[in-house]
Amino acid sequence: MNFRFITLSAVFMLLAMVLLSSCSTAVDPLPSWNEGASKTAIMEFVQSVTDSSSPDFVEPGDRIATFDNDGTLWAEQPAYFQLFFAMDRVKTMAADHPEWATQPPFQAVLEGDMEALAASGEEGLIELVMASHAGMTTDKFSDIVKSWIQTAQHPTLKKPYTELVYQPMLELLDYLRANGFTTFIVSGGGIEFMRPWTEEVYGIPPHQVVGSSIVTAFEMQNGKPVLMRQPKVHFVDDKAGKPVGINQHIGKRPIFAFGNSDGDLQMLQWSTLAGGGKRFAGIVHHTDAEREFAYDKDSHIGRLDKAQGEAEAHGWTVVDMKSEWNVIFP
C-alpha cells in the first residue's frame, strides 16, 4: 500500500511537472505579434544565438540590439514628435519674444501654419530647434522635457505621446532582454530629448540611448557645476551617422537591429553585412492607415524606399504592421 502510494505520488508529480513545463513553454513572449514570417524569424534568431549548443551561439555580452525610435518604437506622423515639442516650447516662450510674431519660422509656429513652417526648410527647423532646445542647463532641459511628455497630447490622435509607442515592440524589447540582450536606442532624435523618459517607457536607461546632440559646455555658476546647452549641432545620429554613433557609444557591432526608414539603412548594413556570425535586421513597414498610418517611399517623414530594396536583397525581415501586429498601441 505504502509502495503503491509512493508510486502514485511520483506519477502525479511527474504529470504535474510535465504539465507545468509544457505550460511554461506555451507562454507567448510576443502576444501582439500574429503568427507569421516576422515573428518566426525573430524567435528562430533569438533561439539560435542563445542556445549554447548552436553553432550560432553568441555570448550574452555580445548580444547587442539597437532600435531606431521614431517610427520604430513610437509613431512619427504627421511629424516627428520632437518637432511638436519644439513648437510647444516656442509657444510657451513667445511671451518673452515679441519679435517672433513677425519672424519666420517662429511666426509660422505661433500661427499654426504648418505649410509656412515646412517652407522655412531645414534652416528654419534648425533655428526652431536651437531656440527651443539650447540656452539652458542640461538639468533644466531634462525637467522641461519631463514636464512636457507628462502633459502634451498628439495633435490628431489626442493621446499622450508615451501612449503612442508600439506594444509589439515593447514586447520585443522585453523578450530580447529576457534572453540576455542589451537593448539600445539609436535615433536621429535628440539624445537629451529621449533620455528623460526612455527608462520608464521602454526600460532603456540613459546610457543605452544614442541620438543626435547639440554642443554642451561645462561652467561653474556660483560654485555649482552646470552643462550649458549651446545653439550648435554636435552630432547628427542619422543615416551614415548611425553606425558612427553606435561605434562611439556602444563600441560593439549589434547582432540585432530594427528600423523603419532609409535613415536606418546604414545601421542595418553595419549590423548585418560585415560578417562574423548570424545577424538579424528588421524593418517596421507602416501599412495600417486605419489603426496607425500608411506610408513608405513617398513620405517626407520616415521615407522607406532604398532600405526596402536592400531588405529584399539581403533577406531582412520586413514587418507588415497591418497583418502582423494584432495590437498597435498599448
Added chain:
Amino acid sequence: MNFRFITLSAVFMLLAMVLLSSCSTAVDPLPSWNEGASKTAIMEFVQSVTDSSSPDFVEPGDRIATFDNDGTLWAEQPAYFQLFFAMDRVKTMAADHPEWATQPPFQAVLEGDMEALAASGEEGLIELVMASHAGMTTDKFSDIVKSWIQTAQHPTLKKPYTELVYQPMLELLDYLRANGFTTFIVSGGGIEFMRPWTEEVYGIPPHQVVGSSIVTAFEMQNGKPVLMRQPKVHFVDDKAGKPVGINQHIGKRPIFAFGNSDGDLQMLQWSTLAGGGKRFAGIVHHTDAEREFAYDKDSHIGRLDKAQGEAEAHGWTVVDMKSEWNVIFP
C-alpha cells in the same frame, strides 16, 4: 541520550553558523588598502548609499561610478602609455615611410630622441597620433591595439602594460560592482585605444568606456560596411570635456568619481558639487617613488595642483599611495 545528542548537534551547528557568518563578514573587499582615512571613507560611503534604511540610499540604477584611466587605474609615467603605442606604431610603419627618417616628429621617434619629440609640442604629438591612429578601419585599429597590448613592454619597468594596473583600484572596481554600482572609465585617452582590453583587464565593457576620439566615417567597401578612422579630432575627453563626455555617454551624474590629476578636476566637480545627495570624490596621489612614481604639481604628465587644493576645500578623499596601498601592481 538521543535528546542530548540532538541538543549537542544543534549547539555545534549553531556554533558553525556563527563562525561562518563572522568569517564571511570578516572578508575584506579591499585587502590591498591599508586601514586608514581613504579606505574608511570609501567603505562608509558605499555602506550609506546601499543601505535601504539610510537617508543617503541611492537606487542601483543611479549608482554611477566614473574612473579616470591614466594615473588612476594604470600608471602614466614616464609618458602616457598611448604615446608609447603611437611610437611603436611609427617604428612598425616606418618601412613604408622612408620620408619619416628626416621629418619631425617622426625622426625623433625613430631615433628615440624624447627631447626632440617633446620639442615638437602638441602639434607634433597630434601629427604622431594621426599618423598612427587614423587611415584604417575601426576593426583593423582594434586588432592592432589588441596585438600591441599583448606583446609590448613598458620601457623602464619592463612589464606588459596590463600588469601596470593598480591592484587596489581593481579591488575597488569589484567592490563597487558587488554593491550594485555601474563602473565607467572617463579618460583623456583614446576611446578606441582602451576598449579592446578594458573588459578583460578592468571588467568594464566597451559601452562603459568614455574617451577622446577622432572622426570616423561610414563607407561600403566591396559590399561590406566599414568605419574609416579619419585624421581629425572629434572629441577631447579631458578637463572641461569630461563632464561633457559623461553627459553624452552616461546621461546621469556620477555619485562616485576617482581621478588623479587636474585633468580630472571638472569630472570631480560635476560629480560632487551639484547637490542632490551624498557623493564621493577620490584622488590618487602618486607619492611612492620606490614602488611606482612620485609626482604632483610639477609634473608635465598627470599634474596634480589645483585639484588638490579643491580636494582640501571640499573634503574629497586623497589617497596617499605610499602609506595607504600595501600593494601597487597585481
